[in-house]
Every structure is written in C-alpha cells, then in structure tokens.
Amino acid sequence: xxxxxxxxGNLEACEALLAVAERRGIAGKNVIxxxxxxxxxxxxxAVVDRLRRWGCAIxxxxxxxxxxxxxxxxxxxxxxxxxxxxxxxxxxxASRRDLNQETKQWMGGLPQRVDFTLGGRRLSAIHGGVSxxxxxxxxxxxxxxxxxxxxxxxxxxxxxxxxGMPFTDIVDGKLWHNxxxxxxxxxxxxxxxxxxxxxxxxxxxxxxxxxxxxDHHRAAEKMRARGYPAEYAATLDFRPLAVLRxxxxx
Numbered sequence: 001x002x003x004x005x006x007x008x009g010n011l012e013a014c015e016a017l018l019a020v021a022e023r024r025g026i027a028g029k030n031v032i033x034x035x036x037x038x039x040x041x042x043x044x045x046a047v048v049d050r051l052r053r054w055g056c057a058i059x060x061x062x063x064x065x066x067x068x069x070x071x072x073x074x075x076x077x078x079x080x081x082x083x084x085x086x087x088x089x090x091x092x093x094a095s096r097r098d099l100n101q102e103t104k105q106w107m108g109g110l111p112q113r114v115d116f117t118l119g120g121r122r123l124s125a126i127h128g129g130v131s132x133x134x135x136x137x138x139x140x141x142x143x144x145x146x147x148x149x150x151x152x153x154x155x156x157x158x159x160x161x162x163x164g165m166p167f168t169d170i171v172d173g174k175l176w177h178n179x180x181x182x183x184x185x186x187x188x189x190x191x192x193x194x195x196x197x198x199x200x201x202x203x204x205x206x207x208x209x210x211x212x213x214x215d216h217h218r219a220a221e222k223m224r225a226r227g228y229p230a231e232y233a234a235t236l237d238f239r240p241l242a243v244l245r246x247x248x249x250x
Contacts, residue, residue, distance in 0.1 A: 001025075001030050001031070001032065001118055001198040001199075002017075002020075002021055002026045002030060002031045002032075002195060002196075003023070003031075003032050003033075003047055003125075003159055003177070003179040003183055003196045003197070003198060004017060004031075004032075004033055004034070004038065004153070004161075004179050004180065004182045004194075004195040004196070004199055005032070005033060005035060005069025005161030005162070005164075005178070005179055005180070005194065006034075006035075006036045006039070006061075006161055006162075006164055006180075006181045006182055006183050006184065007033065007035035007036070007037050007038075007041070007047050007051070007182045008036060008037075008038065008039035008040045008119065008179030008181065008182070008183025009037070009038040009039060009040065009041030009043050009044035009047050009095065009183065010040075010041035010043070010047065010182065010183035010184070010193075011040060011041065011042075011043035011046050011047050011050070011219070012214045012216070012218055012219040013041075013045050013182050013183055013193050013214045013219065014050055014051070014182065014183075014215070015050070016053065016212055016213070016215075017182060017195055017212060018050070018103070019040075020195070020212065026196075026197075027055075028054040028055035028056045028057060028193075029056075031054070031056035031057065032055055032056065032058075032114060032116075032125045032159065033057065033058045033059065033060070033123055033130060034050065034059050034061070034126070034127055034135060034160060034161030034162070034178075034179070035058065035059045035060055035062075035064060035127035035161050035162070035182075036061035036062070036063045036064070036127070036161065036162065036183075036230070037051060037061065037063070037064060037107075037235075038063055038064075038099065039074070039091060039095070039183065039222065039241075040096050040183065040184060040221035040228060040232040041089050041183050041219060041228065042094075042097050042219070042223045042226040042228050043222065044095045044099050045098055045100065045103060047074035048099070048103050048106075051144045052106075054119070057114050057125070057206075059110065059111060059112065059113065059114055059125050059126060059127050059161070059236055060107070060110035060111060060112045060126065060127065060133070061127045061128075061133070061223070062074065062075040062076055062128065062133050062134040062159065062162070063075070063076070063095075063188065063228075064107035064131060065107075065108075066092070066105055066238065067092075067095065067096060067099065068102050068104050068105065068107040069108070069110030069217075070096075070104075070132050073088060073089065073092060073093045073132070074091075075133075076088055076134060083231070085149045087204075087231055087232065090115055090227075090228070090229045091228050091229055091232070094226065094227050096156045096227050098177065098226075099144055108173055109212045111131070112126065112127065112181050113126050113153075114148075115155070118197075118198060118205055118215055119198075119200030119201060119204050119205040120200075121155070121156040121157060121159070121175070121204065121205060122155035122156045122157075123155060123156060123157050123159055124153040124154075124155055124158055124159070125158075125159040125160075125240065126153070126158060126159070126160050126161075127160070127161050127162050128147045128162035129158065129160070130152040130153050131148075131149060131152055132150045134162065135149075135162070135208075136162060136163050137149065137160060137162070137163060137176070138163050138165055138167070139165065139167035139169065143169070145177045146158075146169060146171045146173050147172060148170060150174050150176065150192075151153040151183075154172055156173025157159075157174045157176065157177065158175065158176050158177070158197075159177050159178075159179075160176065160177070161176075161178060161179070161181075163178060163179075164180065164181040164184060164186060165178065165186050165187070166178060166179055166180030166186060166196065166209045167180075168207050168209070174193055175207075177196070177198075178209060178215050179194060179195050179196035179209070180193070180194030180196070180209065181193060181194060182194065182195060182212070182237070184232070184235060185235065185236070186224070190211075191213075191216040191236060191237065191238060192211040192212060192213055193211070193212050193214065194209060194210065194211060194212065195208065195209075195210055195212060196208060196209050197210065201225050202224060203225075211223070215236045216236045216237055217228045217236075219236055220233040220236040220237040221233075221237075222235070224234070224246065248249075
C-alpha cells in the first residue's frame with residue numbers, strides 16, 4: 001500500500017510519485033491519499049484530474065470540504081492572525097478560480113474516512129483526526145490525544161494527514177501513521193517531499209517513509225506566475241524571503 005497526503009496542487013511532485021509507483025508496480029487500487037489534493041500549488045485542476053485517472057482512494061481533506069461548500073476560507077485551522085492564515089486566503093481564492101464546478105462537486109462527495117484491512121490489521125485512513133477533519137496531530141502531540149482518536153476509529157490504527165510531517169507512532173500496540181506531505185517540504189532543510197509504503201507481513205505491517213525529489217524549481221515558478229503565494233513558492237525553491245511563521249490550534 002502506497003500512502004501519501006497533501007498533494008496541494010503540486011503537479012511536478014504528483015508526477016514524480018506516479019513514476020515511483022509505476023517502477024514499483026503499485027496500482028492505483030493499492031494507493032491512498034489522505035486529502036488536501038489542492039492548496040498551495042499552481043495546478044489544482046491538473047492534479048485532481050491526474051489522481052482521478054489513477055484510481056487511488058482519496059479521503060476528503062479540509063481543503064476539499066471548504067471548496068465544495070464554497071466556504072469563506074480553507075478551514076486549515078491556522079491561528080487567527082498568523083502568516084499562514086493570511087496567505088491561505090490568497091491560494092484559496094486562486095484554487096477556487098482554477099477548479100471547475102464538476103471538480104468541486106466531486107470533492108463534496110469524497111469520504112471523510114476509508115476503512116481497510118492490511119496485514120490482518122483494521123486501519124482507518126482519515127485527514128486530520130477522527131473527531132475533527134482539521135485536527136493537527138504531530139509526532140510531538142500527546143499520546144493521550146492519539147489514543148483517543150484511535151479509540152474513536154475503533155480499529156487497530158489510523159493513517160492520517162493534514163500536519164504535513166512524516167512520522168509513525170505505536171500507541172498501546174496500535175498505529176498512528178502520517179506519510180508526510182507530497183506537495184510541500186517537511187521543514188527539514190531540503191526541498192524533498194514525502195510518501196510511505198506499507199507492506200503486510202506475517203507478523204504485522206512493515207512501514208517505510210521515503211523522501212521524494214522532483215522539479216521543485218518549476219513548481220515554484222508556476223506558483224509565482226499564476227498568482228499563488230510567493231512565500232510558499234520560496235519554500236519550494238529555497239529563495240530567501242521573510243521567515244514564514246505558521247501556527248496551528250489543537
């Protein structure tokens with residue numbers, strides 16, 4: 001099972017991941033996306049179209065929920081007054097402009113949860129949390145929070161997205177896994193993005209995180225050309241700008 005989250009409208013990263021899947025012989029039916037197909041990147045419609053053709057399972061993210069409802073903002077959960085809250089208005093407006101109506105209707109029909117069994121374990125793919133679609137759960141989040149969310153899922157573990165950081169935790173013998181984001185780097189000092197592969201074994205599931213290189217300069221240039229936030233474009237190609245400070249409420 002190939003897992004990724006947060007493509008964020010980044011077509012170059014999406015195509016690089018599809019090439020990985022082809023080399024590994026992983027079909028779309030064995031792939032799960034944990035949501036936020038569109039956001040900061042300059043190719044929201046092209047990324048949606050490409051993933052739909054691939055046939056992977058896609059969980060509704062808060063971005064899909066907000067775009068389908070024609071909401072006032074992306075519902076990301078950033079603290080009011082933060083830089084990310086201000087910049088989100090820019091990319092959200094651009095994505096609304098660049099997506100067709102049929103795609104927005106499709107987004108509204110996506111499931112907020114996909115349950116499946118792998119290696120004898122019952123897992124639930126969600127976006128942020130079971131209790132709240134835009135809940136931020138990081139590696140540093142208290143185990144009690146993860147324990148409660150896993151209990152709400154009612155199985156052997158959770159495959160989540162939203163926070164954009166790759167990590168795997170075992171909580172009382174149950175899984176919390178986040179593949180990281182495909183469309184933006186993980187604040188690790190490189191332009192790499194992330195995905196993961198889960199392989200069923202006799203004794204359980206083997207989980208591996210993988211970094212992915214792609215043409216991040218091209219993706220960044222398209223963001224600037226098409227009216228997406230220059231601050232996020234700078235994150236892709238490492239051009240110096242004012243420090244981007246984002247915070248999220250739990």
